[in-house]
Amino acid sequence: MTHIISKSFKDLFSGTVLAFMAKSTVISLAITTIVVWLVNDMLAGFVKGYLSWIPWEWAQTSGAAVATVAIAYTIFILIHAIVTSLMIEPLLIELAKKSYPDVPVVGTANITTSILLSLKAGAVFLLLFLFTFPLMFIPLFGAVWMLWLWSILLKEPTLYDVTSLFFKDRDILKEKKKGTTVLAMIASGLNYIPILNIFSPVFAQILFLHHVLYSEQLTINN
Numbered sequence: 533m534t535h536i537i538s539k540s541f542k543d544l545f546s547g548t549v550l551a552f553m554a555k556s557t558v559i560s561l562a563i564t565t566i567v568v569w570l571v572n573d574m575l576a577g578f579v580k581g582y583l584s585w586i587p588w589e590w591a592q593t594s595g596a597a598v599a600t601v602a603i604a605y606t607i608f609i610l611i612h613a614i615v616t617s618l619m620i621e622p623l624l625i626e627l628a629k630k631s632y633p634d635v636p637v638v639g640t641a642n643i644t645t646s647i648l649l650s651l652k653a654g655a656v657f658l659l660l661f662l663f664t665f666p667l668m669f670i671p672l673f674g675a676v677w678m679l680w681l682w683s684i685l686l687k688e689p690t691l692y693d694v695t696s697l698f699f700k701d702r703d704i705l706k707e708k709k710k711g712t713t714v715l716a717m718i719a720s721g722l723n724y725i726p727i728l729n730i731f732s733p734v735f736a737q738i739l740f741l742h743h744v745l746y747s748e749q750l751t752i753n754n
Contacts, residue, residue: 544731561608602661614646617650617733620737624694627738639697640697641697653687664677679724690737698744708744
């Protein structure tokens with residue numbers, strides 16, 4: 533695990549990855565701005581109605597402000613994850629050839645499947661987020677719970693993107709899935725850090741790449 537994290541951080545701040553991250557972030561911000569602008573009134577009405585059960589007006593107002601910002605931020609995270617997923621393949625192949633030259637590229641991710649997995653993860657996240665929103669206000673537990681929720685956005689789509697490049701047997705997903713929740717939570721932790729939060733989706737992809745291929749390289753060499 534330590535080896536995977538250290539190699540991932542080294543790759544994360546390379547020139548190639550930084551250039552990719554800048555491009556994907558600009559695209560994601562532009563799409564998020566348009567989406568939030570289009571659904572702003574509906575979003576505000578939904579949040580207000582959702583928090584109407586709170587008996588104190590000041591709590592409703594404060595909660596609505598926090599929820600609206602959190603949902604808008606979540607929309608950006610989801611869109612950024614999808615954009616990263618759609619653009620990441622050439623970068624993953626380049627990183628894999630550098631660190632794992634003996635592992636061949638045998639396939640490619642299906643764009644439709646990638647989008648559907650990301651949308652499915654986003655739907656699950658939003659449902660859990662909305663129905664467990666009060667938990668966010670519990671000190672420490674709320675932060676960890678939010679971290680786990682964010683990891684849902686990354687885990688399944690990222691695992692599919694990475695394994696599709698190097699394995700034709702989809703049953704391999706069961707084996708490679710072990711430990712990915714922790715890796716997704718580590719990547720999601722960047723969402724708590726201003727500026728570094730934009731690295732979260734690509735960091736998850738790189739973490740999963742090293743997680744999936746490190747053992748394969750060892751097997752081939754032995």
